[in-house]
Amino acid sequence: xxxxxxxxxxxxxxxxxxxxxxxxxxxxxxxxxxxxxxxxxxxxxxxxxxxxxxxxxxxxxxxxxxxxxxxxxxxxxxxxxxxxxxxxxxxxxxxxxxxxxxxxxxxxxxxxxxxxxxxxxxxxxxxxxxxxxxxxxxxxxxxxxxxxxxxxxxxxxxxxxxxxxxxxxxxxxxxxxxxxxxxxxxxxxxxxxxxxxxxxxxxxxxxxxxxxxxxxxxxxxxxxxxxxxxxxxxxxxxxxxxxxxxxxxxxxxxxxxxxxxxxxxxxxxxxxxxxxxxxxxxxxxxxxxxxxxxxxxxxxxxxxxxxxxxxxxxxxxxxxxxxxxxxxxxxxxxxxxxxxxxxxxxxxxxxxxxxxxxxxxxxxxxxxxxxxxxxxxxxxxxxxxxxxxxxxxxxxxxxxxxxxxxxxxxxxxxxxxxxxxxxxxxxxxxxxxxxxxxxxxxxxxxxxxxxxxxxxxxxxxxxxxxxxxxxxxxxxxxxxxxxxxxxxxxxxxxxxxxxxxxxxxxxxxxxxxxxxxxxxxxxxxxxxxxxxxxxxxxxxxxxxxxxxxxxxxxxxxx
Numbered sequence: 001x002x003x004x005x006x007x008x009x010x011x012x013x014x015x016x017x018x019x020x021x022x023x024x025x026x027x028x029x030x031x032x033x034x035x036x037x038x039x040x041x042x043x044x045x046x047x048x049x050x051x052x053x054x055x056x057x058x059x060x061x062x063x064x065x066x067x068x069x070x071x072x073x074x075x076x077x078x079x080x081x082x083x084x085x086x087x088x089x090x091x092x093x094x095x096x097x098x099x100x101x102x103x104x105x106x107x108x109x110x111x112x113x114x115x116x117x118x119x120x121x122x123x124x125x126x127x128x129x130x131x132x133x134x135x136x137x138x139x140x141x142x143x144x145x146x147x148x149x150x151x152x153x154x155x156x157x158x159x160x161x162x163x164x165x166x167x168x169x170x171x172x173x174x175x176x177x178x179x180x181x182x183x184x185x186x187x188x189x190x191x192x193x194x195x196x197x198x199x200x201x202x203x204x205x206x207x208x209x210x211x212x213x214x215x216x217x218x219x220x221x222x223x224x225x226x227x228x229x230x231x232x233x234x235x236x237x238x239x240x241x242x243x244x245x246x247x248x249x250x251x252x253x254x255x256x257x258x259x260x261x262x263x264x265x266x267x268x269x270x271x272x273x274x275x276x277x278x279x280x281x282x283x284x285x286x287x288x289x290x291x292x293x294x295x296x297x298x299x300x301x302x303x304x305x306x307x308x309x310x311x312x313x314x315x316x317x318x319x320x321x322x323x324x325x326x327x328x329x330x331x332x333x334x335x336x337x338x339x340x341x342x343x344x345x346x347x348x349x350x351x352x353x354x355x356x357x358x359x360x361x362x363x364x365x366x367x368x369x370x371x372x373x374x375x376x377x378x379x380x381x382x383x384x385x386x387x388x389x390x391x392x393x394x395x396x397x398x399x400x401x402x403x404x405x406x407x408x409x410x411x412x413x414x415x416x417x418x419x420x421x422x423x424x425x426x427x428x429x430x431x432x433x434x435x436x437x438x439x440x441x442x443x444x445x446x447x448x449x450x451x452x453x454x455x456x457x458x459x460x461x462x463x464x465x466x467x468x469x470x471x472x473x474x475x476x477x478x479x480x481x482x483x484x485x486x487x488x489x490x491x492x493x494x495x496x497x498x499x500x501x502x503x504x505x506x507x508x509x510x511x512x513x514x515x516x517x518x519x520x521x522x523x524x525x526x527x528x529x530x531x532x533x534x535x536x537x538x539x540x541x542x543x544x545x546x547x548x549x550x551x552x553x554x555x556x557x558x
Contacts, residue, residue, distance in 0.1 A: 008165055015169065018065045022058040056091030063095060068135030068159065069166035069200070071095050076196045079287075079403040081384040083192060083393065101133035106157050107140065114237040122235065126152070135159075136203055141245060149245040150232060153206060160204050167197045195396055203308050206241035212307035213243065219282050226274050227303040246303050248295030251411055257296060266300045268415040272424040274302055275408050279401060280322075280428040283313035287400050291411055311400040317343065321398060324383070325376070325425070333359050340387060343398060347391045358386045376422055377405030 019028050053061075063070040077084060078092035107128075108119050115122055123142045130138040137155045144150055174193040202208050210231045217228035227246070235242035249256050251271075257264065271294065278285035286293070287309035295303040313321065320343040327335025336359050337352075362382055380402040387394050412419050 008169060011165060011169060015066060015173075018062050021065075022062050023053075024058065024062070054087060054091070056085075056088040059088060060091040060094060063092075066166075067162075068099065068156075069163045069170075071135055072200050072203070073170070073196045076199050077192075079400045080192075080396070081381050081388060081399060081402070083388065083399075085388065086385055099133060099135050101130045101138050102156055104128045107138075107154050110154050110157065111152070111240055114240045115235060137206075142242075144232070144235070148232075149247075150235070150242050151229075151245045152235075153241040153243075155204070155206065155239040163200060163204065167193075167200070170197070199309070199396075205238050206236060207238055209308050210236050210241055210243075212310045215284060216278065216286065216304065216307060216310075219278060219284070220274070223274075225270050225301055227297060227301050229303070229305060243305075246295055246297070246305060248297045248303055250292055251294045251296065251415075252291035254414060262296055263300055264415040265419065267296060267302070268412045268419045269424065270300065270302050271415075272408060272412055272419075272421050274304070275404065276425055276428045279311075279313065279404070280318065280425075280431065283315070283318055285311045285313075285401070285404060287311045287404060288407070289404060289411070290407055294411070309400075311397050311404065313397055313401070317395065317397060321401065324380070333363055336363075336383065340383065340392060340394075343394060350390050350392065355386070355390050358389065359383075362386060375406075375409055376425060377402060377407075377409045380405060 016028050019025070060074065063074040074092045074095045078089055078095070081089050084092070111122070111126075112119055119126055122145070124145050124147070125143040127141045130140050131151065132139045135156075136159055137153050139151050139153050142150050142152050170193050171190070174190040177189050210233065213228060213231050217230075220226035220228060229244035229246050232242040232244070249260060249262070251257075251267075257267070271289075275285065275289060286304055286307060288306070289304065293304065293306045295305060297303050320339055324336065324339035324343070327339055333356060337356060340355075340359075365382070384394055384399055384402055409421050412421055
């Protein structure tokens with residue numbers, strides 16, 4: 001650990017300074033990062049003027065100052081309303097992944113090294129100015145020797161090494177935070193960092209994005225209304241991704257869509273159906289369908305691009321999510337609680353009574369509201385915020401799903417304010433319900449349960465033998481949770497301290513009185529070998545008495 005810190009000491013200092021500059025000096029002090037600051041910088045710990053900004057704003061500014069890794073992690077974290085408060089989520093959603101482009105000379109070097117040839121031999125034409133630049137890479141338009149127009153994404157030079165360094169430091173920060181902060185340990189910060197790191201590392205490998213693109217393309221191979229660009233594998237590696245260049249109007253260019261005569265109602269319906277097909281039928285969906293990542297082609301054809309972030313739903317997750325949607329539509333508190341408990345990681349000390357009250361309060365929000373006026377994404381994210389309050393961790397895929405639904409609803413609302421996304425979702429929900437009740441699926445579920453119970457019964461003798469062995473060796477541990485036990489023990493501790501104090505004080509008084517009386521009656525000197533023993537003993541006893549008294553008062557349990 002020390003070696004890692006010395007190796008990256010400059011970066012540790014950057015992080016510490018950014019935190020202190022934005023009013024998180026106490027955090028720096030608590031996790032032991034103050035050592036990376038010089039003395040004048042430590043004087044910067046005061047938070048004067050910083051209280052005008054909210055905690056969320058200051059966190060966003062810190063992430064922006066620290067660069068690409070932290071910006072990307074902030075964007076990923078913005079999809080987790082089950083882990084972070086709403087006010088922080090809102091600020092993280094404002095993070096912009098925009099940085100200046102790197103030089104064309106670097107572009108040439110990377111492309112030639114990755115594809116193994118001269119740029120002019122591989123491409124008939126290659127635009128020097130990028131179409132777009134982001135923290136991890138940038139995109140250039142080009143034409144292949146075959147005459148096909150392509151978009152080439154090139155990874156920034158040395159960005160992988162920079163990100164790995166930052167992820168190492170983040171892991172160190174998470175370890176420190178969990179050891180020193182009860183809140184960090186409760187929310188398992190290390191697991192969060194591991195989860196975010198996994199997503200970020202996946203974005204560094206462009207072959208993963210290429211496979212995601214092909215997988216979603218196959219979902220719509222028989223649907224003429226949805227288009228996904230082709231991947232050119234022979235011109236793609238981990239650092240270079242070459243895809244078909246798609247010319248269309250972005251959903252963000254609303255006025256241009258109107259000028260070109262596109263039917264906005266049809267576009268809204270096709271976009272919603274396309275996303276719901278990915279979610280409910282395929283269980284593999286575009287994780288970031290913001291208006292810049294969705295294009296409109298002639299004939300109201302929807303084109304999806306940029307599959308760096310995708311979501312996956314296992315059959316079990318689809319089952320739980322469909323249960324949640326059905327319970328929401330039926331306004332069933334019990335059904336919602338059951339779905340949340342099945343899909344999340346629930347702490348042992350969850351307060352089910354309070355959880356029920358919170359969900360009842362949420363149900364009142366949507367009570368008697370027409371389905372056409374309910375935002376499915378908002379309802380799902382409201383539930384995830386309830387999960388946050390009760391420390392229930394929801395799988396990342398499901399929180400990304402909630403974020404995706406909100407994004408799509410926002411786009412659709414701009415296209416057609418009267419459009420009801422739940423009307424589109426209903427047939428997919430009905431289909432999921434039919435799948436759940438299909439005899440084949442019911443049989444498979446029952447058989448799986450029977451197999452699980454059969455395996456449990458089969459292993460029962462073995463477990464009983466292990467339990468008996470533990471009891472015989474006296475190594476059986478019992479954990480008993482008694483409400484308000486801590487308060488009871490605290491009071492018991494205070495009583496014992498007071499009793500100890502009284503006994504020591506009484507013994508001290510008796511001894512000293514006895515010595516003084518004996519000495520005066522015998523008219524003897526209190527000197528022992530010319531040493532004032534009684535005076536020294538009195539001094540030592542007094543110091544011990546004062547030390548004990550100080551200790552009891554310091555503990556706060558007197």
